[in-house]
Amino acid sequence: MKKALASRILTLGLCTTLLAVVTRISTNQELGFLNINAAIAGNNTNVEEFISRGTEPFWSVTVSKSGIVYSSLDTRKLTFPYVAPLTATGRPTDLVRVYRLKGKDNNILMIKKVDSCSDGMSDNNYPYSATLVLGDRVLEGCAQRK
Incomplete structure (x- = not known):
């Protein structure tokens, strides 16, 4: 039970992080920006x-x-x-x-x-x-x- 709960919490955390990243990329593209500053x-x-x-x-x-x-x-x-x-x-x-x-x-x-x-x-x-x-x-x- 504890393993299943921990797994669900981890999955929820990863999904939330991924959604935040996708939203930020989408918002930047809608404004006409490409977030390429991370390129080295x-x-x-x-x-x-x-x-x-x-x-x-x-x-x-x-x-x-x-x-x-x-x-x-x-x-x-x-x-x-x-x-x-x-x-x-x-x-x-x-x-x-x-x-x-x-x-x-x-x-x-x-x-x-x-x-x-x-x-x-x-x-x-x-x-x-x-x-x-x-x-x-x-x-x-x-x-x-x-």
């Missing part, structure tokens, strides 16, 4: 590598299969695991990429295709703009493929 570089063979840079203050973010690394002159390096980017629903994949950086804050890196992005310090023009949100700081700059 080892599982993603199409990792695009980018370098984003900003001035005033100077900062950079490198996106590669080994991770997403933020560095600046005034703080230590922050390393985040690689996550596959979210893309705009119904738009070309190359138009915008949003990386949700894992951590205690809602850190986000957005790389957007533009006609031209100037870093304001050099004569270089870049094909992408970059916006980095780290906690309550917002940094803007330019980006290019590595």
